[in-house]
Amino acid sequence: xxxxxxxxxxxxxxxxxxxxxxxxxxxxxxxxxxxxxxxxxxxxxxxxxxxxxxxxxxxxxxxxxxxxxxxxxxxxxxxxxxxxxxxxxxxxxxxxxxxxxxxxxxxxxxxxxxxxxxxxxxxxxxxxxxxxxxxx
Amino acid sequence: xxxxxxxxxxxxxxxxxxxxxxxxxxxxxxxxxxxxxxxxxxxxxxxxxxxxxxxxxxxxxxxxxxxxxxxxxxxxxxxxxxxxxxxxxxxxxxxxxxxxxxxxxxxxxxxxxxxxxxxxxxxxxxxxxxxxxxxx
DNA sequence: AAATATTCTGCAACCCTGTTGCAAGTTCAG
DNA sequence: CTGAACTTGCAACAGGGTTGCAGAATATTT
Numbered sequence: 001x002x003x004x005x006x007x008x009x010x011x012x013x014x015x016x017x018x019x020x021x022x023x024x025x026x027x028x029x030x031x032x033x034x035x036x037x038x039x040x041x042x043x044x045x046x047x048x049x050x051x052x053x054x055x056x057x058x059x060x061x062x063x064x065x066x067x068x069x070x071x072x073x074x075x076x077x078x079x080x081x082x083x084x085x086x087x088x089x090x091x092x093x094x095x096x097x098x099x100x101x102x103x104x105x106x107x108x109x110x111x112x113x114x115x116x117x118x119x120x121x122x123x124x125x126x127x128x129x130x131x132x133x134x135x136x
Numbered sequence: 137x138x139x140x141x142x143x144x145x146x147x148x149x150x151x152x153x154x155x156x157x158x159x160x161x162x163x164x165x166x167x168x169x170x171x172x173x174x175x176x177x178x179x180x181x182x183x184x185x186x187x188x189x190x191x192x193x194x195x196x197x198x199x200x201x202x203x204x205x206x207x208x209x210x211x212x213x214x215x216x217x218x219x220x221x222x223x224x225x226x227x228x229x230x231x232x233x234x235x236x237x238x239x240x241x242x243x244x245x246x247x248x249x250x251x252x253x254x255x256x257x258x259x260x261x262x263x264x265x266x267x268x269x270x271x272x
Numbered sequence: 273a274a275a276t277a278t279t280c281t282g283c284a285a286c287c288c289t290g291t292t293g294c295a296a297g298t299t300c301a302g
Numbered sequence: 303c304t305g306a307a308c309t310t311g312c313a314a315c316a317g318g319g320t321t322g323c324a325g326a327a328t329a330t331t332t
Contacts, residue, residue: 014279014328035318047282052319054280068204068263072318094255110262111247118269119230126246127204127261133254150299150308171289183311188290190309208289 011061018046022054023063032067032074032093032102062086067093067102068125079106093127098135102127147197147219154182158190159199168203168210168229168238198222203229203238204261212240229263234271238263 004020013019025041026033038051055075058064067074078089090110095102110124140156149155161177162169174187191211194200198218203210218224226246231238246260 016280016327018281048318049283049320050281056319066206068206068261070202070204070209070261073206092249094251094257097258105252108249108251111249113228113244113247113262113264115230115244115264116241116269118272119264119266120272121230121264121266122233123265125204125206125263125265126249128249128251128255128257129259129261130255130257133252136254136256152298152309154310184289185291185312186310192290 007063011063013057013061018042018050018054019057021045022051022058026064026075026077030103032069032076032104034069034072034074037074065089067104068127069095069102070127070129074102076102076104079104090124093125094132095127095129096132096135097129098131101132103132143199147199149193149197154178154186154190155193157181158187158194162200162211162213166239168205168212168240170205170208170210173210201225203240204263205231205238206263206265210238212238215240215242226260229261230268231263231265232268232271233265234267237268239268 004023005015007023008015008019021042022038025038029037035048035051035055038055039048042051055064059066059075062078064075065078067076076093079091092105092108092110093102094105110126113121115121140159141151143159144151144155157178158174161174165173171184171187171191174191175184178187191200195202195211198214200211201214201218203212212229214225228241228244228246229238230241246262249257251257
């Protein structure tokens with residue numbers, strides 16, 4: 001509980017129940033969540049718009065990051081402290097076609113790619129779809 | 137013109153002006169297109185729904201493939217003849233943060249990744265964001 | 273502890289994406 | 303050139319995502 005407040009404080013965000021609840025939902029479920037997932041979990045307590053704004057704020061502050069998905073955006077906690085100034089994500093996302101869960105494979109880094117002359121890469125986003133260990 | 141009809145025929149699709157126009161838009165602009173792009177290009181001639189259905193059909197038949205993007209789905213031509221049975225895409229997509237264009241880097245393959253025990257990968261989707269040669 | 277400035281929230285409204293059902297219009301094969 | 307099969311347009315809907323604004327909550331100052 002106090003850890004939630006601490007996290008918010010570090011990022012210069014006011015403590016509100018919505019932010020605490022969204023944050024703890026991310027911590028409890030460990031996989032990437034869509035806005036719909038959060039609305040399903042918290043929708044009776046908060047307005048859709050508030051959840052959207054909370055996600056947007058968390059994105060800007062470096063608390064969560066976007067996860068690309070073939071059927072819509074999801075969001076996941078940033079593991080290593082990102083900040084407003086700098087997001088660092090070169091890990092891989094795995095989406096299971098059975099259970100539908102998308103997870104960060106924090107320990108696996110995206111391999112280097114030799115881009116042609118003139119390309120200046122800044123961010124990498126690798127989504128692998130397949131069957132996860134649980135559904136195997 | 138005949139080439140368009142030929143392509144449609146190969147995939148067992150009837151020749152309609154909408155399909156021809158969508159297909160030629162993909163061929164002329166070479167980058168990945170969103171539904172909105174197509175609606176902008178052809179919207180006065182065809183209903184939104186028809187464009188959606190055309191995209192869906194082309195996806196199923198293996199004429200185009202989805203391109204993940206952090207701000208919505210896009211679509212691009214399949215270069216090497218995909219079919220209804222089998223899509224094969226392990227190339228890289230590059231999105232330029234300056235001009236906003238997303239392009240397929242057909243010649244670059246996604247490097248192999250050593251997944252932990254139990255993961256069975258099927259599809260790979262790598263989006264690299266940065267600055268492209270044109271905007272450099 | 274109260275007043276203030278600042279920040280959040282909820283509501284209403286809006287636009288975009290994507291889908292479905294149905295009737296009318298096209299395409300293609302015989 | 304006729305019919306069966308397919309495609310289109312329209313209407314309607316559900317969901318994602320955003321903005322403006324008034325009222326509520328939080329943090330800060332005294």
